[in-house]
Amino acid sequence: MTMLDSQLMLDSQPFVPEDRKNASVVSSAPFSQSTFPQTPSAPPAESSPAEFLNPTSVTVPSDSFPSDELFPPEPFKSQEEPSADAAQTELFETNPPPWELAVEDDVLLASIVFSKSPHGPYDYRIPDSLREDLKPGMRVGVPLGHRKKSTLGWCVAVKEGSAAHRKLRDVAELLDDTPLCDAALVRLVMWMGHYYQVPAGQVFDTLIPSSVRAGAGTRQTTYFTPAKDLTDEQISKLPAKQQAVVRLLISSGKPTTAAELAVAVGCTEDPIRRLRKKEILIPEVRREMHSNIRILAQHNDGERKQKLELTEQQQAALERINTAVDSGRGRTLLLHGVTGSGKTEVYIKAIEHVVSQAGSAIVMVPEISLTPQTRGRFESRFDSVAVLHSQMSPSERHYHWQRIRRGEVQVVIGPRSAVFAPLPNLGLIVLDEEHDTSFKQDSQPRYHARKVAHARAMALGIPLLLGSATPSMEAWHASQCGHAELISMPNRVANRPMPDVQLVDLRIRDERGGSGAISRPLHAAVLETIRDKGQAILLLNRRGFATTIQCPSCGHVVACPDCDMPLTHHRDGGKAMCHYCDYTIGTPPWCPACRFDGIRYGGLGTQKLEMEAKAKFPNARIARMDSDTMKRPGSHQRVLSEFRNGDIDMLLGTQMIAKGLDFPNVLLVGVINADSALHFPDFRAAERTFQLVTQVAGRTGRGDRGGRVIVQTFTPEHPAIQAASRHDYHKFVEEEMVNRRKFNYPPLGSVARIIIRGPLEDKTEAVADGILARLESARDLLGSEVRILGPAPPPIGRLRGKYRFHLLLQATEAAVVGETIRRALADFKTDPKDEIEFLVDIDPVNLL
DNA sequence: AGCACGCCGACT
DNA sequence: GTCGGCGTGCTC
Numbered sequence: 016m017t018m019l020d021s022q023l024m025l026d027s028q029p030f031v032p033e034d035r036k037n038a039s040v041v042s043s044a045p046f047s048q049s050t051f052p053q054t055p056s057a058p059p060a061e062s063s064p065a066e067f068l069n070p071t072s073v074t075v076p077s078d079s080f081p082s083d084e085l086f087p088p089e090p091f092k093s094q095e096e097p098s099a100d101a102a103q104t105e106l107f108e109t110n111p112p113p114w115e116l117a118v119e120d121d122v123l124l125a126s127i128v129f130s131k132s133p134h135g136p137y138d139y140r141i142p143d144s145l146r147e148d149l150k151p152g153m154r155v156g157v158p159l160g161h162r163k164k165s166t167l168g169w170c171v172a173v174k175e176g177s178a179a180h181r182k183l184r185d186v187a188e189l190l191d192d193t194p195l196c197d198a199a200l201v202r203l204v205m206w207m208g209h210y211y212q213v214p215a216g217q218v219f220d221t222l223i224p225s226s227v228r229a230g231a232g233t234r235q236t237t238y239f240t241p242a243k244d245l246t247d248e249q250i251s252k253l254p255a256k257q258q259a260v261v262r263l264l265i266s267s268g269k270p271t272t273a274a275e276l277a278v279a280v281g282c283t284e285d286p287i288r289r290l291r292k293k294e295i296l297i298p299e300v301r302r303e304m305h306s307n308i309r310i311l312a313q314h315n316d317g318e319r320k321q322k323l324e325l326t327e328q329q330q331a332a333l334e335r336i337n338t339a340v341d342s343g344r345g346r347t348l349l350l351h352g353v354t355g356s357g358k359t360e361v362y363i364k365a366i367e368h369v370v371s372q373a374g375s376a377i378v379m380v381p382e383i384s385l386t387p388q389t390r391g392r393f394e395s396r397f398d399s400v401a402v403l404h405s406q407m408s409p410s411e412r413h414y415h416w417q418r419i420r421r422g423e424v425q426v427v428i429g430p431r432s433a434v435f436a437p438l439p440n441l442g443l444i445v446l447d448e449e450h451d452t453s454f455k456q457d458s459q460p461r462y463h464a465r466k467v468a469h470a471r472a473m474a475l476g477i478p479l480l481l482g483s484a485t486p487s488m489e490a491w492h493a494s495q496c497g498h499a500e501l502i503s504m505p506n507r508v509a510n511r512p513m514p515d516v517q518l519v520d521l522r523i524r525d526e527r528g529g530s531g532a533i534s535r536p537l538h539a540a541v542l543e544t545i546r547d548k549g550q551a552i553l554l555l556n557r558r559g560f561a562t563t564i565q566c567p568s569c570g571h572v573v574a575c576p577d578c579d580m581p582l583t584h585h586r587d588g589g590k591a592m593c594h595y596c597d598y599t600i601g602t603p604p605w606c607p608a609c610r611f612d613g614i615r616y617g618g619l620g621t622q623k624l625e626m627e628a629k630a631k632f633p634n635a636r637i638a639r640m641d642s643d644t645m646k647r648p649g650s651h652q653r654v655l656s657e658f659r660n661g662d663i664d665m666l667l668g669t670q671m672i673a674k675g676l677d678f679p680n681v682l683l684v685g686v687i688n689a690d691s692a693l694h695f696p697d698f699r700a701a702e703r704t705f706q707l708v709t710q711v712a713g714r715t716g717r718g719d720r721g722g723r724v725i726v727q728t729f730t731p732e733h734p735a736i737q738a739a740s741r742h743d744y745h746k747f748v749e750e751e752m753v754n755r756r757k758f759n760y761p762p763l764g765s766v767a768r769i770i771i772r773g774p775l776e777d778k779t780e781a782v783a784d785g786i787l788a789r790l791e792s793a794r795d796l797l798g799s800e801v802r803i804l805g806p807a808p809p810p811i812g813r814l815r816g817k818y819r820f821h822l823l824l825q826a827t828e829a830a831v832v833g834e835t836i837r838r839a840l841a842d843f844k845t846d847p848k849d850e851i852e853f854l855v856d857i858d859p860v861n862l863l
Numbered sequence: 864a865g866c867a868c869g870c871c872g873a874c875t
Numbered sequence: 876g877t878c879g880g881c882g883t884g885c886t887c
Binding site for chain 3 (some may be wrong): 124132135136138140157158159160162166181183184
């Protein structure tokens with residue numbers, strides 16, 4: 016019911032502009048592109064504190080994604096005319112108060128934001144003692160309200176204060192010696208906070224890893240140096256041990272710890288304590304890494320792997336990228352290279368070019384392709400690579416972060432969070448598999464690494480290189496509008512052909528063959544492959560033994576009491592669990608509704624497929640790869656290396672086997688059910704299906720022995736499946752763009768989503784309705800053409816025991832959507848006892 | 864988010 | 876009178 020509802024909501028209601036009486040949508044938006052000077056050059060690496068947030072010094076992307084929102088001048092000031100509040104203040108306060116008249120006007124102020132409420136920004140006076148040291152990007156301790164302890168905040172700006180009439184409190188202390196992010200990153204934080212509608216303080220917490228904030232793997236160590244004005248006479252009067260300590264320290268000239276001194280002199284630490292009391296030894300506290308962590312540094316001096324010869328096509332791509340790097344301008348490049356066209360080698364060569372000019376680069380890859388193979392490829396070609404993976408311990412992470420910040424790293428490879436890597440001389444950002452949905456974070460701040468990378472690259476005046484065999488509609492559209500430069504690599508390396516794709520129509524009983532998931536043609540193909548000593552991959556876009564537990568007698572489906580989602584039956588231990596909230600019960604032996612005892616496990620999961628495959632191909636060595644079997648760290652890697660070594664004949668799995676694997680002996684890829692992603696209430700369902708089928712098909716035909724693909728489907732005539740079967744990306748985008756245009760869905764327009772959740776259904780819905788009303792009045796006030804959908808229950812209507820509703824907004828301009836929400840929710844509050852939360856998702860990638 | 868203030872009723 | 880419950884409002 017919920018599925019149907021939101022499908023209707025998304026697919027019906029063509030977007031009809033209400034009226035055109037207020038056509039000046041863009042100019043009424045406060046942060047439209049036209050507001051800013053077009054400055055193509057990069058901002059100075061170190062801009063002075065006073066001007067670092069100044070809009071005139073902000074570099075504006077000269078080529079940006081469509082409907083882009085730019086760095087706002089002052090994101091936190093209300094853009095309204097001087098508010099009624101301000102007028103009231105003037106009326107009722109003696110202004111300025113007489114006792115503050117004496118204070119000079121030109122005080123230095125720090126603008127501070129907080130990661131917890133209240134988020135600020137608030138202005139604090141900078142006492143003279145901190146004047147020299149306080150820089151934007153540092154953490155400070157400040158008094159706040161009536162709190163007893165000082166509160167941690169982030170300094171986002173240092174500025175000259177003119178408002179002497181306001182009561183201002185002092186910054187109490189600095190919590191960092193050097194800023195944790197440079198001026199450019201502070202600006203990125205401010206932009207993200209504005210664009211994604213998240214307090215800047217929370218963005219800092221995302222930008223700076225918690226391990227860095229906590230100083231993981233570091234220790235406070237006290238070093239001693241001798242006092243400056245020590246005379247020989249003074250020293251000779253000291254007791255013997257103390258004398259020895261001081262003389263040693265003077266002769267070595269190095270600050271030394273108490274423990275080291277004690278060992279060197281052969282005494283206890285007591286003489287040192289006494290010297291400290293007498294102020295003959297001056298202590299100096301430093302924070303440093305544990306020595307054992309330094310060992311983690313991986314330097315590659317040894318074997319530098321063979322540099323591959325580039326094909327003509329690769330060479331041409333590389334030259335265009337190098338030209339962009341050398342131009343010193345911010346621009347976006349879309350490298351559209353079919354699977355197996357050798358994109359990685361192009362990235363490496365382009366980065367070698369950047370590194371040769373003392374620059375550095377970020378390479379972002381989907382979480383799942385951060386495999387040892389990917390790592391190895393980069394590590395063998397560069398002196399200093401930092402690989403940021405999820406298995407890293409906090410102290411390792413901190414260690415690498417410091418290395419990166421010190422400029423000791425040439426290439427950073429990581430998932431979406433790598434976009435924040437604090438490289439001091441960044442020259443290129445690469446986003447591999449640009450279309451992958453893992454680049455969108457699904458918790459606050461819900462940023463998209465592509466968007467953030469774009470903002471960062473444009474602000475620095477460096478190229479952003481997007482690579483994919485199946486570019487997202489967004490990237491493709493950008494290339495068609497001149498916002499991105501398209502580089503095509505239509506051929507595979509060594510002129511290998513694209514694999515043949517055969518569609519199997521599952522509606523035909525004869526094709527389907529029996530009750531299993533493996534059709535007759537697929538069965539035959541597998542047998543042939545095994546006979547030829549080749550390897551096969553079977554993709555099933557689901558996990559679990561069976562998707563649903565359905566009673567054949569009454570039709571009852573066993574569902575989760577908290578989420579309303581069908582439970583998935585898992586064979587190990589006869590469990591049934593909810594994939595959304597982890598609710599688990601023993602599999603019921605009979606139907607809970609009608610007590611019929613022949614309950615059926617419908618649907619299909621990888622476990623069941625594994626059983627079927629083992630029964631049908633008893634001589635094949637089969638391994639399963641899904642998020643259930645890959646829970647333990649390293650298991651992923653182990654199965655893949657077994658597959659590479661030829662110890663496994665057939666690999667079964669979910670999405671994760673579709674991406675980036677490069678095994679030359681894979682002669683067959685089978686897609687068990689290509690429709691599984693197609694019937695989702697999401698306007699990107701067709702795009703997902705096309706990408707999935709194309710990507711998995713690309714896993715074969717990578718060796719000299721060719722390869723073939725068999726795609727099983729109930730709807731072989733669907734354009735996405737047709738296009739995928741012919742490797743025809745252009746045909747797909749052409750047709751899909753028509754669909755998007757019908758309703759102005761991205762990339763033609765911009766979408767945002769507001770999710771409202773709470774424990775009581777009616778209260779939650781009432782809040783959703785209240786938000787709708789506010790959105791409508793904000794829209795009318797702005798005179799903007801924003802289409803507002805909902806509130807409706809999302810496809811997952813209930814999650815973790817909470818009821819959910821969502822609202823969708825769309826318009827041609829991202830800035831308009833953002834501003835409508837910002838105004839509607841600016842002072843919106845709910846009754847705390849209803850426990851209702853609402854969250855904003857800008858540019859959502861899934862609508863669950 | 865804290866923390867204080869202020870307004871209540873219930874207790875020493 | 877004074878203690879403590881919680882509703883309300885502010886924090887540069």
